[in-house]
Amino acid sequence: ESVTLSLMSEAVSAPTECEKRVCVFGTGDMGRSLGLRLLQAGYSVMFGSRRPQSCNFLPNGAQVLSHAEAAQAAHLIFIAVQREHYDFLVPLAYHLKGKVLVDLSNNLKKNQYPEANAEYLQSLVPEAEVVKGFNTLSAWALQNGPSDANRQVYICGDRAEAKQVVLAVATKLGFSALDRGSLSASRELEDFPLQLFPLWRLPMRIAVGLTAFFFFYLLIREILYAYITQGKDISFRIMVSLANRVCPIVSLIMLALCYLPGVLASFLQLYRGTKYRRFPDWLDRWMLCRKQLGLLALGFACLHVLYTLIIPIRYYVRFWATERTVTQIRQNGTNEFITSRAWHSDSYLSFGILGFGLYVLLGITSLPSVSNALSWREFSFVQSKLGHLTLLLCTIHTYLYGGKRFLSASLYNWYTPPGYMLCLVLPSVVLLLKLLLVTPCVDRNITRIRQGWEKGADQ
Ligand code: HEM
Numbered sequence: 001e002s003v004t005l006s007l008m009s010e011a012v013s014a015p016t017e018c019e020k021r022v023c024v025f026g027t028g029d030m031g032r033s034l035g036l037r038l039l040q041a042g043y044s045v046m047f048g049s050r051r052p053q054s055c056n057f058l059p060n061g062a063q064v065l066s067h068a069e070a071a072q073a074a075h076l077i078f079i080a081v082q083r084e085h086y087d088f089l090v091p092l093a094y095h096l097k098g099k100v101l102v103d104l105s106n107n108l109k110k111n112q113y114p115e116a117n118a119e120y121l122q123s124l125v126p127e128a129e130v131v132k133g134f135n136t137l138s139a140w141a142l143q144n145g146p147s148d149a150n151r152q153v154y155i156c157g158d159r160a161e162a163k164q165v166v167l168a169v170a171t172k173l174g175f176s177a178l179d180r181g182s183l184s185a186s187r188e189l190e191d192f193p194l195q196l197f198p199l200w201r202l203p204m205r206i207a208v209g210l211t212a213f214f215f216f217y218l219l220i221r222e223i224l225y226a227y228i229t230q231g232k233d234i235s236f237r238i239m240v241s242l243a244n245r246v247c248p249i250v251s252l253i254m255l256a257l258c259y260l261p262g263v264l265a266s267f268l269q270l271y272r273g274t275k276y277r278r279f280p281d282w283l284d285r286w287m288l289c290r291k292q293l294g295l296l297a298l299g300f301a302c303l304h305v306l307y308t309l310i311i312p313i314r315y316y317v318r319f320w321a322t323e324r325t326v327t328q329i330r331q332n333g334t335n336e337f338i339t340s341r342a343w344h345s346d347s348y349l350s351f352g353i354l355g356f357g358l359y360v361l362l363g364i365t366s367l368p369s370v371s372n373a374l375s376w377r378e379f380s381f382v383q384s385k386l387g388h389l390t391l392l393l394c395t396i397h398t399y400l401y402g403g404k405r406f407l408s409a410s411l412y413n414w415y416t417p418p419g420y421m422l423c424l425v426l427p428s429v430v431l432l433l434k435l436l437l438v439t440p441c442v443d444r445n446i447t448r449i450r451q452g453w454e455k456g457a458d459q
Contacts (some may be wrong), residue, residue: 022169022252023048023070025089026080027055029139030104034078035059037142041172046070048077050088071095076165078102078134083117089125089214100162104134104187108195118186129179131157131166132186133177136193151178154192202285203292206257207300210250218419223303225413228296240314244307249302249423252398255359255391256427258294261286262384263433266446273455291366294387298363301356301394348400355393388434395427 022038024031025048035045036059048070049055055064067088071077072095079089083105084206089096103118113120118132134142135153153175157163161266163179180189198206207406219242226232268283269275281285311317328334364370365382374382398420405411411418436442 009399012160019075019165019168020044021046021074023074023077025067025077026078026104027058027072028080030142031080032058032374033139034104034134035062037173038169041174043169043172047071065094068095071099074099076100076102076105076169079121080104083107083120086117086121086231089121093125093127096125099128100165101125101128101130102134103130103132106135109232110191110194116183116190117189118190119184122158122183125259129157129159129162130183131155131159131162132189133157133166133170135189136176151176154180154189156180156183156273158183161302186452187192198205198290199289202289203254203296206293207250207254207296210253211246214249214419214423215242217416217422218242221398221413221416221418236316240307240310243418244304244311246305247307248398250420251304252394252423253426254293254297254300255394256430258290258297259264259388259391259434260426260430261290263430263437264438266435268316269449270442270446273449275452276454292365295363298359299407301359305356344400348397348403351393351397351400355397358390358393361389362387388431391427392431395424395431398424398427 002041019044022043023046024035024038027047027049031047038045039059039061045059046069047055047058047062047064048067050067052064052066058064065073071092075190077096077099079086079101090200101121103121105117107117115123116132118130122128122130134153136152136154151174153170155163155166155170155177156179157166167177167179219238223234223237223242226234265279265283265287268279276285362382365374365379367442371379402418402420402424405418406421437446
């Protein structure tokens with residue numbers, strides 16, 4: 001587990017003259033940006049270069065020396081060169097003895113080399129103390145400082161003293177350093193910048209898969225069905241009516257998918273009778289991306305609300321409303337006000353609004369700036385208790401919307417159930433399982449397990 005070292009940084013004393021001297025090998029974008037920030041933070045910076053005379057565009061105030069001179073002059077050396085050029089360090093091994101080398105390098109793809117760059121560097125100069133770090137920052141982030149970019153710097157290395165030195169510099173530059181363990185973790189750190197929204201990938205796939213499935217399902221059973229069986233072209237409905245079915249359906253299923261892994265995990269703990277065994281990998285991964293699942297689900301719910309709000313201004317709706325009025329005037333007829341219908345429509349709309357209100361609250365509390373201001377108890381209250389309540393309200397909204405239609409055989413076009421019936425399956429299962437979990441006898445057991453009790457440990 002990562003241990004935040006930033007608190008410990010307060011114990012780091014002010015840098016001595018020697019500690020204030022740092023060396024940067026590499027005069028590319030990364031090296032130059034790092035040099036500039038180090039200078040701004042009060043360090044005296046020496047660049048090591050093969051051709052010190054012909055180095056241009058280096059930050060004002062930095063010295064340019066030969067590699068050997070620079071290596072001798074500083075205790076801390078940042079290696080901002082590509083791995084393929086590490087060979088130049090081998091002849092410098094004598095000067096690098098006991099020095100802290102920070103490996104900033106990244107690769108173009110995963111598993112490009114048999115070992116991590118930092119481990120390779122350590123094998124080239126075994127008597128230096130290699131620390132992997134700063135590689136997750138871009139040259140841009142380094143130049144502009146943490147206010148404009150990510151504040152976190154990950155470091156790993158085998159020697160605690162060496163890591164402390166790097167930590168002190170990271171903190172002085174305004175970053176918060178996170179220790180990811182020994183140098184063997186460097187491959188993981190080198191893979192970080194290659195990942196593209198890693199936690200969003202699974203939720204995005206689920207969202208795209210569900211959207212595609214329900215879009216085609218509803219397209220066939222509503223629009224194609226009307227065309228084939230009645231010769232009616234209602235294809236214009238794709239744009240709003242169909243979208244306003246697909247969005248809430250996907251949203252409700254994804255909301256249920258947010259809460260399903262938690263419920264499954266509780267049942268697994270109950271079954272195993274302990275909380276000390278790891279969950280299967282798939283469950284772990286699922287639980288880790290719940291926030292992203294929830295935020296995407298919220299996005300679909302917002303679309304549903306927007307589509308619903310524009311219903312009165314649609315040409316199709318206005319046309320039929322006027323037609324009906326004109327027909328009634330012509331026939332001199334009136335419609336009877338049906339109170340039960342008014343109750344029905346107001347109730348399902350009201351549940352939708354309440355559900356949506358809580359949904360937005362959940363989304364807001366999942367933002368880091370808000371969740372950081374909450375205690376763990378407050379956060380879990382909002383995300384778990386209010387989360388399940390949101391799911392319940394949205395499910396009731398959909399059940400009420402379905403209303404009596406659940407029993408109407410004419411709605412099963414081509415023997416297929418309407419979308420809202422399909423989308424109710426998962427939320428209903430999750431809510432039922434949750435209901436089971438909160439019954440006193442099950443709740444008592446799960447609380448005992450979470451407090452550390454283990455099956456068989458009493459005997
Ligand atoms: C259907 C309104 C929030 C899930 C509907 C419909 C309306 C509506 C008018 C019927 C649409 C139609 O006839 O095509 C609202 C309002 C909301 C709200 C005003 C809040 C301001 C939500 C939320 C969810 C949700 C938060 C949960 C994700 C559904 C579902 C349907 C539906 C699944 C059935 C879609 C179908 O197959 O036709 N809602 N809703 N709604 N709503 Fe909502």
